[in-house]
Amino acid sequence: MKMLKRFLHKKSIQFVISISFTVVMILGLLLMAVLLSNQYVSSMTKSISENNKRTVDQIDLNLSSYLRSMMRTSDSMYYHVIKNSDLKSGNINSQMDLLYETNRDDLASIAVFSDNGNVITAEPLSGLKPSANVKEQEWFKSAQAQIENLHFSTPHVENLFFAPDGSYQWVISLSRYVELTEDGSVHPGVLLVDMNFSRIEQICKNNSLNTAGFVYITDGSGEIIYHPKQSLIYSNLFHENNRADAKHDDGTFLETLDGQKRLVTVKTVGYTGWKIIAVEPFQDIDTLYSHFFIYAAFIAVCVMLVLVFINLFISSRIADPIEKLEGYMKKIEGGDFDQNIEVSGSYEIEHLGKAINSMVQRIRKLMKDIIEEQEAKRRSELNALQAQINPHFLYNTLDSVVWMTENGHYKEAECMVTSLAKFFRISLSKGKNIISVADELEHARNYLIIQSYRYADKVHYSIKAEPEVMNCATIKLIVQPLVENSICHGMEYMDDGKISISAYKKGDDLYIDVADNGPGMPQEQADSLLSGKLQDTTGNKGGSGIGIRNIQERIRLYFGEPYGLSIHSEPDVGTTARIHLPAKPLDDFKGKE
Amino acid sequence: MISRGRSEFQMNRKKALVFLLLIGLLCTTFFVYSKLRWTAKAKSSEVYEISVVCRGKDMEDRASLKAGINQAADDLSAEVNYITLSKKNDAAQQISAMKREAGSGANAILIFPADSESIVEPVHQVAGKIPVVVLQPYVQGFSGICTVSCDEFKLGESLAQKIISDGNAGHSADFHIIYQAHQSNPQLIKGLAGVLGKPGVVISETELPDDRDRAYDTAKSILMQKGRGNVIALDSGSLETAGKVKSDLVQAGVAVPAKIYGAGRTDSVVSLLENNAVEAVGAEDEYSLGYLGVKMAIDGIHKKSTKSINVNYVIADKTNMYKPQNEYILFPFLNH
Numbered sequence: 032m033k034m035l036k037r038f039l040h041k042k043s044i045q046f047v048i049s050i051s052f053t054v055v056m057i058l059g060l061l062l063m064a065v066l067l068s069n070q071y072v073s074s075m076t077k078s079i080s081e082n083n084k085r086t087v088d089q090i091d092l093n094l095s096s097y098l099r100s101m102m103r104t105s106d107s108m109y110y111h112v113i114k115n116s117d118l119k120s121g122n123i124n125s126q127m128d129l130l131y132e133t134n135r136d137d138l139a140s141i142a143v144f145s146d147n148g149n150v151i152t153a154e155p156l157s158g159l160k161p162s163a164n165v166k167e168q169e170w171f172k173s174a175q176a177q178i179e180n181l182h183f184s185t186p187h188v189e190n191l192f193f194a195p196d197g198s199y200q201w202v203i204s205l206s207r208y209v210e211l212t213e214d215g216s217v218h219p220g221v222l223l224v225d226m227n228f229s230r231i232e233q234i235c236k237n238n239s240l241n242t243a244g245f246v247y248i249t250d251g252s253g254e255i256i257y258h259p260k261q262s263l264i265y266s267n268l269f270h271e272n273n274r275a276d277a278k279h280d281d282g283t284f285l286e287t288l289d290g291q292k293r294l295v296t297v298k299t300v301g302y303t304g305w306k307i308i309a310v311e312p313f314q315d316i317d318t319l320y321s322h323f324f325i326y327a328a329f330i331a332v333c334v335m336l337v338l339v340f341i342n343l344f345i346s347s348r349i350a351d352p353i354e355k356l357e358g359y360m361k362k363i364e365g366g367d368f369d370q371n372i373e374v375s376g377s378y379e380i381e382h383l384g385k386a387i388n389s390m391v392q393r394i395r396k397l398m399k400d401i402i403e404e405q406e407a408k409r410r411s412e413l414n415a416l417q418a419q420i421n422p423h424f425l426y427n428t429l430d431s432v433v434w435m436t437e438n439g440h441y442k443e444a445e446c447m448v449t450s451l452a453k454f455f456r457i458s459l460s461k462g463k464n465i466i467s468v469a470d471e472l473e474h475a476r477n478y479l480i481i482q483s484y485r486y487a488d489k490v491h492y493s494i495k496a497e498p499e500v501m502n503c504a505t506i507k508l509i510v511q512p513l514v515e516n517s518i519c520h521g522m523e524y525m526d527d528g529k530i531s532i533s534a535y536k537k538g539d540d541l542y543i544d545v546a547d548n549g550p551g552m553p554q555e556q557a558d559s560l561l562s563g564k565l566q567d568t569t570g571n572k573g574g575s576g577i578g579i580r581n582i583q584e585r586i587r588l589y590f591g592e593p594y595g596l597s598i599h600s601e602p603d604v605g606t607t608a609r610i611h612l613p614a615k616p617l618d619d620f621k622g623k624e
Numbered sequence: 625m626i627s628r629g630r631s632e633f634q635m636n637r638k639k640a641l642v643f644l645l646l647i648g649l650l651c652t653t654f655f656v657y658s659k660l661r662w663t664a665k666a667k668s669s670e671v672y673e674i675s676v677v678c679r680g681k682d683m684e685d686r687a688s689l690k691a692g693i694n695q696a697a698d699d700l701s702a703e704v705n706y707i708t709l710s711k712k713n714d715a716a717q718q719i720s721a722m723k724r725e726a727g728s729g730a731n732a733i734l735i736f737p738a739d740s741e742s743i744v745e746p747v748h749q750v751a752g753k754i755p756v757v758v759l760q761p762y763v764q765g766f767s768g769i770c771t772v773s774c775d776e777f778k779l780g781e782s783l784a785q786k787i788i789s790d791g792n793a794g795h796s797a798d799f800h801i802i803y804q805a806h807q808s809n810p811q812l813i814k815g816l817a818g819v820l821g822k823p824g825v826v827i828s829e830t831e832l833p834d835d836r837d838r839a840y841d842t843a844k845s846i847l848m849q850k851g852r853g854n855v856i857a858l859d860s861g862s863l864e865t866a867g868k869v870k871s872d873l874v875q876a877g878v879a880v881p882a883k884i885y886g887a888g889r890t891d892s893v894v895s896l897l898e899n900n901a902v903e904a905v906g907a908e909d910e911y912s913l914g915y916l917g918v919k920m921a922i923d924g925i926h927k928k929s930t931k932s933i934n935v936n937y938v939i940a941d942k943t944n945m946y947k948p949q950n951e952y953i954l955f956p957f958l959n960h
């Protein structure tokens with residue numbers, strides 16, 4: 032049970048529903064098939080058994096009637112002829128002749144013998160064979176041994192009298208002890224009535240058993256009286272279970288002979304003790320059963336298929352919406368909240384889907400709120416930063432302009448004021464955060480122009496950009512802080528500082544590099560600037576890296592990973608700050624801010 | 625949503641197709657099964673046509689054998705067609721009849737071959753096309769062909785032993801073997817001679833003529849021959865003739881010292897046995913012979929391996945002829 036639970040634990044709901052329904056269905060069908068089969072076999076057996084019984088009863092009726100008529104003939108012969116006649120008178124012959132003629136279809140012969148085996152009279156009249164030894168005949172001995180009974184022999188060839196046509200006839204002898212009167216004195220004798228065996232054959236042949244079924248008769252000890260395959264039995268070409276069958280009481284039972292099952296019905300014939308035995312080979316029932324079983328199996332498999340199909344349909348109707356929900360949930364788990372969950376199915380599942388949908392919408396709204404909040408926070412930080420920088424920068428610039436005017440450098444002052452004006456114009460950019468690369472580079476250029484006047488040719492710069500990147504979109508004010516960092520941390524104490532800015536495109540990506548030949552720094556320190564782990568222990572001004580991280584966060588906020596800022600630096604060689612942005616035209620962002 | 629709907633529809637259509645295919649497969653299987661069953665039923669209820677090519681004009685004196693054949697035909701779904709000859713033991717006619725039956729659609733042939741070597745080759749030829757079962761062959765050479773007969777050699781030996789046990793085989797005993805025209809039985813003679821053939825013993829043979837009257841006269845002359853000891857008939861026909869001659873002579877008050885023995889069974893032979901005209905007979909189980917002949921033929925049709933079979937025989941005299949073990953062979957139980 033535990034193993035089953037463990038097995039089913041990892042399986043899909045459709046699998047569990049399908050397998051459960053299928054197992055229950057197959058078990059039900061199997062149970063039904065077994066019950067039906069048993070019922071079928073039982074009713075078939077009962078029907079055949081009843082048919083056997085009817086047949087046996089019918090044969091018993093006919094046989095008893097025949098035997099009774101023979102016994103009546105014997106009684107008539109004894110009580111009406113022999114008892115009322117004196118052998119000397121001779122009229123016994125005429126009366127016996129009459130009796131014989133009346134029953135000649137059923138009779139082979141009638142004869143009366145004296146106690147020492149001599150023939151007293153016989154019908155039809157024919158000579159006793161010289162070889163006939165009457166006293167040695169079984170029927171004669173039986174009659175003398177049990178004088179009160181009638182005795183039926185087993186079939187044998189009539190061997191006492193010459194047949195008029197020279198033929199030999201199979202008979203069953205009915206013998207009895209009689210008292211003969213001769214000259215008034217009574218002598219013992221034996222009356223013999225030989226019954227035509229063919230008559231018994233006729234009675235048994237007419238039966239209503241199936242083709243392979245048959246009826247046979249034995250005496251009480253199992254000796255065969257009649258069998259449809261009597262000759263084959265005598266020739267050892269067929270075996271019968273006569274001895275065992277004759278021991279059974281009346282009724283029906285199953286037996287196996289030579290590996291074949293048979294249904295046997297036994298009935299005892301009154302007075303004679305003979306057994307009428309109907310045999311129905313079970314092979315017929317087995318054949319019927321196997322055909323029934325195959326038809327039943329075919330129907331069962333068809334029903335099973337239909338049910339499996341219905342089962343799959345129902346389980347998929349239940350499981351599909353759940354699996355669909357699970358799919359949505361997996362996507363949501365992966366951070367994709369742009370799902371519009373459309374769930375059909377049962378009421379419960381639909382309700383669940385709606386609830387999840389509502390939950391996702393709320394999460395989406397919350398996340399949007401958080402992003403907006405974060406953006407606002409960043410913007411305020413940036414504004415604060417800009418607010419911090421700009422007065423200082425403005426003071427220095429204006430101070431330089433004053434100095435230039437006082438010394439008569441009107442042209443340089445004009446140029447510086449013009450650059451300052453452009454610088455602030457781009458800084459404002461009508462409040463937009465996304466501007467073109469051209470504007471961003473122009474902004475950096477203006478800054479550099481101003482700074483180059485201030486640092487009196489200590490700073491040299493170059494700006495290069497591929498023409499196709501000029502109209503690409505970039506976040507405002509991300510190049511100038513990098514340039515400012517280069518000047519503040521690299522150029523201030525150098526006589527020949529160089530800053531080069533280059534913008535180029537690689538595939539779908541836009542890169543803006545700001546490189547200087549300043550003192551540089553170890554790469555670990557450069558990485559720390561971006562990760563925010565840098566602790567300003569040197570006492571350098573402005574070394575906390577807030578500006579750098581601000582640029583990184585702003586890029587990621589707008590464009591996500593893998594975009595952002597990277598810094599490559601080597602001590603005494605210089606530093607390159609690389610901005611990585613998607614190369615998207617500025618037009619794509621129009622109206623979105 | 626539209627594409628999902630379409631894929632669901634395609635999925636359902638696929639399932640329905642698989643379902644229909646399975647149902648179709650089942651129905652086909654069931655149809656094939658029903659067809660096979662019907663074929664098997666038709667095959668099991670098929671009636672085989674078996675031609676029995678006789679050795680003579682009829683089989684009236686072979687009631688027991690015929691009953692065996694008919695019983696087997698009943699039990700094993702066969703229809704038997706008896707082909708008789710216009711002339712007894714005519715090998716040419718028998719060959720022609722056998723080939724005609726084989727060519728006219730008989731499923732198998734049972735043949736009582738004529739006493740002629742010429743029958744052997746044609747039997748082999750026909751056996752190459754349809755099963756042939758040879759019953760009671762008088763000639764050798766049927767190796768590879770299924771034969772059903774009694775062991776004639778042993779029957780001869782048993783009959784000879786009976787003659788000896790009756791005290792009729794003294795030092796200078798005379799044995800005269802008679803048989804119907806063309807019905808010499810070499811194996812039977814061999815069996816007899818093997819036991820009886822001792823120094824001083826004379827064994828002679830006579831073939832009785834076809835004509836009944838002439839056969840009677842020939843038998844009479846043999847029996848009346850002075851010093852005649854024993855006459856041994858190899859077949860029921862010659863045994864009947866010899867027994868009838870003796871019976872007639874005895875009834876006419878003529879003493880016939882010759883003892884008659886023989887092989888074969890008819891009601892007349894049994895009657896002659898009972899009336900002391902014949903001393904003892906060797907009778908084979910003709911019922912089994914006929915039954916097994918048909919059974920072997922049908923086994924041959926079913927391509928089952930068949931082997932030659934010997935049926936039982938009994939040696940009966942007047943004293944034991946009504947014993948149950950002899951009774952069923954001497955007085956066939958003809959319930960068919």
